[in-house]
Amino acid sequence: xxxxxxxxxxxxxxxxxxxxxxLALLFVVYxxxxxxxxxxxxxxxxxxxxxxxxxxxxxx
Amino acid sequence: MKDENRxxxxxxxxxxxxxxxxxxxxxxxVVDTAYDFSRWLHNWITMFRVVLVKPRNIKAMFRxxxxxxxxxxxxxxxxxxxxxxxxxxxICHEEQDLIVEDVAKLLDKLFRGDRRIGNDxxxxxxxxxxDENEMQSxxxxxxxxxxxxREIASTYIPVLxxxxxxxxxxxVAQEYGLAGDVCPMPEAxxxxxxxxxxxxxxxxxxxxxxxxxxxxxxxxxxxxRLELEDGIPVFQLATPxxxxxxDVQEYAAQEIRNAIAFxxxxxxxxxxxxxxxxxxxxxxxxxxxxxxxxxxNRTDYPQVFGSNLALYTETNYMAISGRLKVFEDADRxxxxxxxxxxxxKRMAANEYRHRAIIWGVQSHYYMDFLVWLLNCxxxxxxxxxxxxxxxxxxxxxxxxxxxEQAIYDIAWLxxxxxxxxxxxxxxKVLLDELWEFVEEFNADMVILWEHMSCxxxxxxxxxxxxxxxxxxxxxxxxxxxxxxxxxxxxQGVRDQINSYMRTVMNEEPVDPSLxxxxxxxxx
Numbered sequence: 001x002x003x004x005x006x007x008x009x010x011x012x013x014x015x016x017x018x019x020x021x022x023l024a025l026l027f028v029v030y031x032x033x034x035x036x037x038x039x040x041x042x043x044x045x046x047x048x049x050x051x052x053x054x055x056x057x058x059x060x
Numbered sequence: 061m062k063d064e065n066r067x068x069x070x071x072x073x074x075x076x077x078x079x080x081x082x083x084x085x086x087x088x089x090v091v092d093t094a095y096d097f098s099r100w101l102h103n104w105i106t107m108f109r110v111v112l113v114k115p116r117n118i119k120a121m122f123r124x125x126x127x128x129x130x131x132x133x134x135x136x137x138x139x140x141x142x143x144x145x146x147x148x149x150x151i152c153h154e155e156q157d158l159i160v161e162d163v164a165k166l167l168d169k170l171f172r173g174d175r176r177i178g179n180d181x182x183x184x185x186x187x188x189x190x191d192e193n194e195m196q197s198x199x200x201x202x203x204x205x206x207x208x209x210r211e212i213a214s215t216y217i218p219v220l221x222x223x224x225x226x227x228x229x230x231x232v233a234q235e236y237g238l239a240g241d242v243c244p245m246p247e248a249x250x251x252x253x254x255x256x257x258x259x260x261x262x263x264x265x266x267x268x269x270x271x272x273x274x275x276x277x278x279x280x281x282x283x284x285r286l287e288l289e290d291g292i293p294v295f296q297l298a299t300p301x302x303x304x305x306x307d308v309q310e311y312a313a314q315e316i317r318n319a320i321a322f323x324x325x326x327x328x329x330x331x332x333x334x335x336x337x338x339x340x341x342x343x344x345x346x347x348x349x350x351x352x353x354x355x356x357n358r359t360d361y362p363q364v365f366g367s368n369l370a371l372y373t374e375t376n377y378m379a380i381s382g383r384l385k386v387f388e389d390a391d392r393x394x395x396x397x398x399x400x401x402x403x404x405k406r407m408a409a410n411e412y413r414h415r416a417i418i419w420g421v422q423s424h425y426y427m428d429f430l431v432w433l434l435n436c437x438x439x440x441x442x443x444x445x446x447x448x449x450x451x452x453x454x455x456x457x458x459x460x461x462x463x464e465q466a467i468y469d470i471a472w473l474x475x476x477x478x479x480x481x482x483x484x485x486x487x488k489v490l491l492d493e494l495w496e497f498v499e500e501f502n503a504d505m506v507i508l509w510e511h512m513s514c515x516x517x518x519x520x521x522x523x524x525x526x527x528x529x530x531x532x533x534x535x536x537x538x539x540x541x542x543x544x545x546x547x548x549x550x551q552g553v554r555d556q557i558n559s560y561m562r563t564v565m566n567e568e569p570v571d572p573s574l575x576x577x578x579x580x581x582x583x
Contacts, residue, residue, distance in 0.1 A: 030097050032084050035104070039131035040080040040583070050125040056256040060236045060281065 061360070063407040067092075069143045070410075072435055073573030080583050081135060092145050099153045100134060103160050107133065110164035116178045120171040124257055129218035129225040130167070132583040133160060136221050139428040140367050143435045147401035148408040151364060151394050155372040158390050162375070166213055169206060173261030188323055189265035189292070192216050192249065193275065193480070197343070197381040197473040198266065198297070198319055201336035205327050210258045212379065215248045216424075219543050220371075222583045223425035223550065226543040229255060238277070243513045244543035245424070246278025253282045260290050264326035266319055268297040271480050272514070295322040301484040303475035312471035333458055336466060340456040342382035343473075349391040350377075351451060353398060357442045358501050361405050363398035366430040366441045370422070373447040378478050411570045413438035414534075417497050419445045420509030420517055421479060423540035426550045433507070436554075436574035437561050442501045445509075446478045448493075483517060491523055498533055505534040507557070512541050512548075536560045549580050 029035055067089035075082045085100075087093055111117045121127045137156045144152055171177040173184035186204060190196060192211030199207040209216075218225035229251030230244050236254055238247055252258050265286055267279045283294040297319050300308035320331055350373060353364035372394075380387045416433070418441045423429060433439040454469035455462035475481070482490050498506060508524060511517060528535035538556045541547035558575055561567050569575050 026101060027097055030085060030100050031087075031093075033082055036081040036132070036135050043080070043128055043131060046122070046128040046131075047125075049122055050128070054123060054125075058232070058255050060254055 061407065061412040063410055066145055066407075066410055069145070069435070070571060071573040072143055072571055073575075073577055076577050076579055076582070078578050079581055080132075082138065085138060086142065088145055088149070092149055096141065096149065096153075099157055100137075103134060103137065103157055106157070106161050107164055110161065110168050114168065114171075116171050117168060120167075120174070120177050120259075123176065124214070124259070125228060125255075126214045126218045126225060126252070126257065127167075129222040129583075132221040135583050140371070140431060142428065142431050143409055145408075146406055147363070147397045147404075148368070148406065151397050151401075152368050154390055154393050154397070155368060155375075158386060159371070159375050162380075162384075163213070163217055166208060169208055170210065170213055170259045170261065173208075174259035175261060177259070184261045185263050186327060186329075187262040188327065189262040189286070191266070191268050191270060191279065192245075193270035193378075193477060194266070194268040194297070195378055195381060195470075195474045195477045196383065197470045198316065198323075200339040200343075200381055200383060200470070201320070201331040201333065202323060202327070202329055203332055203335040205323065205329050208262070209379070211249045211252070214252045214258060215245065215543070219248075219424045220427055223545045226251075227546065229257070230544060233281075238281075241513055242277060243272060243274035243511070244541060246272075246274040246276075248543050250278040250281040253285050258282075260292075262292055264323065265292055265294045266297055266323070267294055268474065268477075269299060269301075270477055271483060274513070293326060295319055297474070299471070299474050301480070303472075303481065303485045304489065309468060309471065312475055313467045316467050316471045316474065333463060333466075337456055337458045337462075339382035340454050340466070340469070342385070342388045344453045344456050345388055346376050346382065346391055347451065347453065349395050350447070352395060354443060354447075356398060356402055359402075361402055361407070362440060362442055363401045363406070363408075364394060365443065366408070366434060367427060369447050370418075370430065370444050371427065373449065374478055377449055381473070409434045409438060409440075409570070411438040412440050413567070413570070414505045415440050415442055415501065415503045416505040416507050417442060417444075417494065417501060417503045418507045418509070419494050421483070421511040421514055421542065422446065422509050423511075423538075423553055424542050425545045426540065426553055429550075429553060432554065432574060433557065435571050436569050437557065437567070438570045439505065439507070439557075441507070442503060443497065445482050445494075448497065449478055449481055450476045483514070487520065487523070490517070491520060491527065494524075495527060495531060495533075498531070503533070505536065507536050507538060510537050510539045512539055514542075534560075534564070545580070550582075551577060551580065 068087040077083050140156060141149055141152050172180050173187050187206045187208055190207045190209050192209050196207050215226055226248035229248040232255045233247045233251035234240050267283055269276055286292040286294050297315055300312050302308055324330060356363050357365050376387050416439050430441040433441055450473060455465040538553055539548055540553055
């Protein structure tokens with residue numbers, strides 16, 4: 001029982017560490033605006049797609 | 061009036077770059093930064109949960125040009141929360157995060173029914189398309205019908221997110237011969253339709269003669285495609301413009317009866333009075349909250365003002381119209397936060413120097429201008445024209461008399477849609493009542509948006525100036541072109557305030573780093 005308890009504690013500890021590391025990483029993304037820098041880089045790709053790959057029935 | 065204890069609210073201009081986005085997010089102190097971080101995370105989770113996990117929505121991302129603007133959602137929130145701390149930051153997130161979720165759901169529903177994307181025919185058969193500038197009070201008695209606005213998703217929100225979002229559509233409309241000096245909002249909406257970039261869904265549509273001749277022009281282009289090509293019948297809700305006159309009310313009510321009959325016929329659903337009166341109670345609660353916030357803004361410690369008041373009122377009053385309980389819950393939370401902040405005499409910026417009423421139709425590509433006014437020059441935007449809408453309580457208990465009154469109430473709300481209740485209806489609603497508000501709010505300044513393509517307002521230019529001189533009020537004109545920053549840039553907008561404050565008021569900015577910003581390329 002003790003070994004199982006220890007193992008569970010260890011798994012819990014690891015999960016906590018992962019969660020904290022994940023949150024810290026997300027905070028870096030948040031604070032340095034990395035999400036917006038990435039989406040800004042995606043904009044020209046999408047624009048190219050709209051200009052060249054989408055067929056439209058453009059008329060009045 | 062000064063507040064010296066605010067953390068990190070100096071040199072906000074240093075966060076700007078020459079490109080699309082800011083260099084980093086604001087440091088607001090440990091508690092407020094942690095709170096803002098948690099809301100940022102919440103919004104990304106909402107966007108993934110509602111939109112991004114569904115393959116059909118990804119398909120739509122690669123089909124519709126306006127979808128690219130939604131890449132900028134978190135930045136829009138950052139723009140509106142700039143410099144905010146404590147309760148003001150929480151009020152802003154309470155509103156903005158709810159709007160993000162509501163718009164995410166709108167996109168998801170549009171693509172679910174869209175013949176090109178999800179093509180869910182059963183769902184589409186219960187969808188009624190509504191105009192962008194249309195009070196959705198007409199839908200308060202249809203709980204099982206889904207009102208969706210394609211224009212809110214394709215033009216209105218994208219320009220809030222990305223100042224250049226509508227340029228392609230304005231150009232397309234003009235390439236097909238539509239006049240260049242018409243309001244760029246309906247012009248862009250028409251451009252989306254011409255460019256074959258609007259989702260196609262719904263069993264019918266209701267268009268409204270909401271704001272102006274430009275709006276009617278845009279609607280005619282859109283309805284032609286809807287009716288003649290997509291096979292979607294359109295009802296034209298012709299609401300009277302002289303909305304303060306008693307003799308137009310019967311006609312307005314009959315238009316509402318006709319619109320309801322049209323929706324019943326096309327959807328096969330019946331008007332539900334129980335649901336209507338439930339929604340009416342929520343409309344009254346929203347009105348009561350708004351009046352309380354405005355009452356607070358008459359004091360030295362305004363709490364729900366600027367873009368916190370403007371954007372939320374537009375959404376809650378016009379697009380929600382009591383139909384969703386979550387907005388009632390948000391009203392309650394915002395009121396509680398505002399009361400708390402009021403008791404603590406909280407300020408939303410480092411310094412308050414002037415109390416201003418913002419009048420006219422605001423620049424859509426620069427909605428966070430109100431935040432800039434506050435942070436850069438200490439000008440407190442107490443209220444704005446688009447937030448000064450209906451103050452009447454509508455009938456909210458189900459009786460035979462109230463069922464008749466309800467039709468008049470819906471008509472009244474439709475006539476008093478944001479913007480149209482001031483830009484139409486005679487000079488009393490546009491001109492005289494402004495000066496009443498100036499006195500009521502103890503304002504020393506009026507910031508008057510001059511939307512260059514809005515003929516309804518441009519004709520009154522001289523009358524505004526004459527009255528401001530007579531009353532000794534500082535009147536600052538701020539020209540813009542609503543959806544088109546190529547005509548007047550954001551810096552062009554700011555320069556008009558900067559020149560007035562330096563030359564007429566002889567003042568230095570509270571935050572000089574915000575005076576000149578190179579944000580022409582920014583979202």
